[in-house]
Amino acid sequence: MKYTMAAGGVLTNTFKYNDKAFAQFVKDVSYNACTKHLYTLQELKHNASYVLEKIQDICTALGDYNLVFRSKVHEQNNLIDDGTEIIQPGHFNFFSVLELLDGVTVLFEKNEQNQYSRVVADGMSLTPPIIRECLSRTKEGDFVVSMKLMKELKAHLIKTLEQLHAKGVLTFIGQTNRNHTAIYPLGTVSIDDSTHRPNIHLRLGAPLCTVDIDLWFCVEGRTTKLGHHVMIPVDESETFKQDLWKEIVVERPNDDRYILTDPHKQLLCTLKLISYIYNMLVNKGELPQTIQTTCISSTSYIRTIVLYHQKTCISDSVGECFTNIINSESVKLFDECSANTFHVSTQDWFYPERRIYSDKAYTITMIWFLHNINNTFDTICSL
Ligand SMILES: [Zn+2]
Numbered sequence: 566m567k568y569t570m571a572a573g574g575v576l577t578n579t580f581k582y583n584d585k586a587f588a589q590f591v592k593d594v595s596y597n598a599c600t601k602h603l604y605t606l607q608e609l610k611h612n613a614s615y616v617l618e619k620i621q622d623i624c625t626a627l628g629d630y631n632l633v634f635r636s637k638v639h640e641q642n643n644l645i646d647d648g649t650e651i652i653q654p655g656h657f658n659f660f661s662v663l664e665l666l667d668g669v670t671v672l673f674e675k676n677e678q679n680q681y682s683r684v685v686a687d688g689m690s691l692t693p694p695i696i697r698e699c700l701s702r703t704k705e706g707d708f709v710v711s712m713k714l715m716k717e718l719k720a721h722l723i724k725t726l727e728q729l730h731a732k733g734v735l736t737f738i739g740q741t742n743r744n745h746t747a748i749y750p751l752g753t754v755s756i757d758d759s760t761h762r763p764n765i766h767l768r769l770g771a772p773l774c775t776v777d778i779d780l781w782f783c784v785e786g787r788t789t790k791l792g793h794h795v796m797i798p799v800d801e802s803e804t805f806k807q808d809l810w811k812e813i814v815v816e817r818p819n820d821d822r823y824i825l826t827d828p829h830k831q832l833l834c835t836l837k838l839i840s841y842i843y844n845m846l847v848n849k850g851e852l853p854q855t856i857q858t859t860c861i862s863s864t865s866y867i868r869t870i871v872l873y874h875q876k877t878c879i880s881d882s883v884g885e886c887f888t889n890i891i892n893s894e895s896v897k898l899f900d901e902c903s904a905n906t907f908h909v910s911t912q913d914w915f916y917p918e919r920r921i922y923s924d925k926a927y928t929i930t931m932i933w934f935l936h937n938i939n940n941t942f943d944t945i946c947s948l
């Protein structure tokens with residue numbers, strides 16, 4: 566890469582952005598960090614199909630262990646084709662649709678904010694005792710599927726992994742902390758020890774690297790012009806309410822409005838790299854305690870802000886795009902809505918009633934990069 570992150574020059578009072586420098590930075594970073602330049606397509610495809618196969622094996626075995634938890638696995642859009650994966654193919658999202666909770670036994674009820682739903686069960690048709698124990702009664706007398714289901718599911722999944730270990734299908738090393746970063750041999754798997762998350766996090770030794778897998782057991786949703794939707798359980802911290810579900814799009818539609826242009830893909834890779842560095846600092850505890858963070862700078866937040874940027878972008882310089890996007894994120898730091906929180910937010914691209922959140926500390930990290938690249942460029946030019 567051409568630029569180092571060392572702070573060298575002194576910013577003048579008449580601060581001017583050098584879009585040429587930013588454009589070079591974005592191009593260099595995206596080229597050097599993107600997995601499609603670091604691995605062959607064959608290696609990436611082999612890695613992805615290995616992970617998919619293992620997850621299918623695990624979910625099939627879970628359904629065999631207890632019929633109540635039979636499910637069908639879907640993978641979210643493949644980042645190999647998208648070309649916006651960075652560093653290593655180390656993260657996968659899978660959605661496994663529970664057959665028991667199909668359209669016959671479950672009704673979706675939108676709640677008052679029209680953002681989240683409750684999965685209302687017909688008590689008579691959900692006869693398995695495990696499921697009956699996972700239903701909660703609402704004030705209105707409805708039976709709704711509660712998050713107890715996810716706890717039961719996880720307990721059964723652990724038993725399933727133990728069985729697969731005994732059969733020699735994989736090496737199960739038990740429960741571990743979600744944030745640990747150990748490198749696993751091929752076929753070694755662990756499950757995170759969290760007891761309150763709506764999804765299951767697995768870590769697996771894959772051919773190219775150790776991968777983190779977010780596995781969402783979910784309910785079949787609609788198919789619209791946007792594509793295939795599923796309902797996933799919602800983390801209580803998102804709504805401060807229990808037992809809510811939300812709809813998400815599993816496969817992004819093949820439509821220009823949802824597809825990034827090549828320069829904006831480079832921009833996404835660059836912002837993801839900044840997020841990667843930010844998350845490393847948070848996980849290593851190297852950020853001062855005065856910087857409050859929940860470490861929620863997510864790929865979906867970054868992709869969403871780039872999509873909104875693209876919608877109105879008229880620039881032909883990706884350097885200008887980089888400046889514009891960071892400037893508009895900076896404005897959110899002082900925005901009234903986020904004045905007393907540690908987060909900034911943006912409208913969900915597919916569900917405009919909902920918001921997606923990111924840490925303010927991530928925005929500050931972006932600004933730090935912006936200023937230091939400018940600074941470094943100034944220094945190089947003045948030598
Ligand atoms: Zn742009």
